[in-house]
Amino acid sequence: MGGATAGAAAEETSVFGLAPVDPDRTAAYGEHPDQVVDFYLPPGVGGASLSGAGRDSVPGVGGAARSAPLVLLFHGGAWRAPYDRRHVSPFAAFLAGRGLAVASVEYRRGGADPARAGRWPETFDDIAAAVDTVPGLVRELGLPGVDPDRVVLTGHSAGGHAVLWAAARHRLPSGTPWHLASPSPLRGVVALAPIADLATARALDVCSGAVDELLGEGEGEGSGRGGGGGRGAVGGDELTVRLGLADPAALLPTAIPTTIVQGGTDIDVPPAVADAFAKAAARAGQDVRLISSDGGHFPPIDPTTPTAHTVAEEIARLAGTDAAA
Numbered sequence: 001m002g003g004a005t006a007g008a009a010a011e012e013t014s015v016f017g018l019a020p021v022d023p024d025r026t027a028a029y030g031e032h033p034d035q036v037v038d039f040y041l042p043p044g045v046g047g048a049s050l051s052g053a054g055r056d057s058v059p060g061v062g063g064a065a066r067s068a069p070l071v072l073l074f075h076g077g078a079w080r081a082p083y084d085r086r087h088v089s090p091f092a093a094f095l096a097g098r099g100l101a102v103a104s105v106e107y108r109r110g111g112a113d114p115a116r117a118g119r120w121p122e123t124f125d126d127i128a129a130a131v132d133t134v135p136g137l138v139r140e141l142g143l144p145g146v147d148p149d150r151v152v153l154t155g156h157s158a159g160g161h162a163v164l165w166a167a168a169r170h171r172l173p174s175g176t177p178w179h180l181a182s183p184s185p186l187r188g189v190v191a192l193a194p195i196a197d198l199a200t201a202r203a204l205d206v207c208s209g210a211v212d213e214l215l216g217e218g219e220g221e222g223s224g225r226g227g228g229g230g231r232g233a234v235g236g237d238e239l240t241v242r243l244g245l246a247d248p249a250a251l252l253p254t255a256i257p258t259t260i261v262q263g264g265t266d267i268d269v270p271p272a273v274a275d276a277f278a279k280a281a282a283r284a285g286q287d288v289r290l291i292s293s294d295g296g297h298f299p300p301i302d303p304t305t306p307t308a309h310t311v312a313e314e315i316a317r318l319a320g321t322d323a324a325a
Contacts, residue, residue: 076157160194188318
């Protein structure tokens with residue numbers, strides 16, 4: 001276990017040691033300060049002349065510029081406030097360099113208490129709002145060479161949960177605020193080391209009780225939405241109701257092409273979580289592509305690793321394009 005722990009620490013150090021990359025543009029998708037999105041656009045797409053680490057010109061067929069699919073990227077960090085979108089900015093820039101237009105989404109997390117994971121229902125409000133709003137925002141901003149009709153969702157860890165859940169909103173009961181009458185018009189989902197099965201994650205105490213905190217365990221008094229029960233401390237039956245609304249593994253099948261990239265030695269979100277989701281999908285009649293990668297939790301978002309290249313290729317495959325080398 002000591003070797004695994006040391007390896008995990010080295011992988012984490014590699015990711016958080018990368019210099020942040022400034023976006024090409026930032027815009028708001030809502031009124032809250034956390035409801036913002038950073039855009040990373042490939043140079044050479046739509047005539048754009050943009051700078052950023054690792055971003056090369058991306059020609060299309062015959063050397064002409066081609067439009068880029070839109071990738072909504074949700075960062076991880078166990079839904080806790082100290083972890084924001086800046087730590088995935090090198091990965092966002094890397095994807096842009098591979099010919100993908102990236103929208104790196106911020107969303108409300110744990111609030112004033114840095115140890116607190118998530119907010120109910122605000123975290124889910126923001127995930128839904130971003131997926132619904134950002135493609136239209138691309139049109140409003142007139143971002144050059146971006147195709148908002150070819151959308152792939154990707155996210156890491158808690159962000160992996162976000163994208164799997166976002167793809168399943170049409171499976172929610174019709175009375176819930178995030179319900180969609182039909183599936184979101186997505187080309188696919190690529191979830192990276194995701195907290196994909198909340199029941200399994202709770203049983204394994206993934207991220208030190210983060211799932212129960214996300215669902216509202218131990219909250220203060222107040223009022224809220226989602227599954228009833230407000231923002232008062234929840235437990236028992238109410239926690240079970242919220243789990244059913246929040247757990248992607250309970251909202252299958254989605255009919256949206258889904259890939260999971262999971263590190264075989266991940267000790268932060270163990271492979272058992274992804275395996276449980278894949279088994280639940282199979283029982284529901286949905287095929288999930290499960291890619292087992294070398295290493296642990298962080299290589300999928302580390303541009304210096306082969307796994308990140310695999311991720312870019314998988315996103316491009318679902319988007320119906322080729323990832324530039």
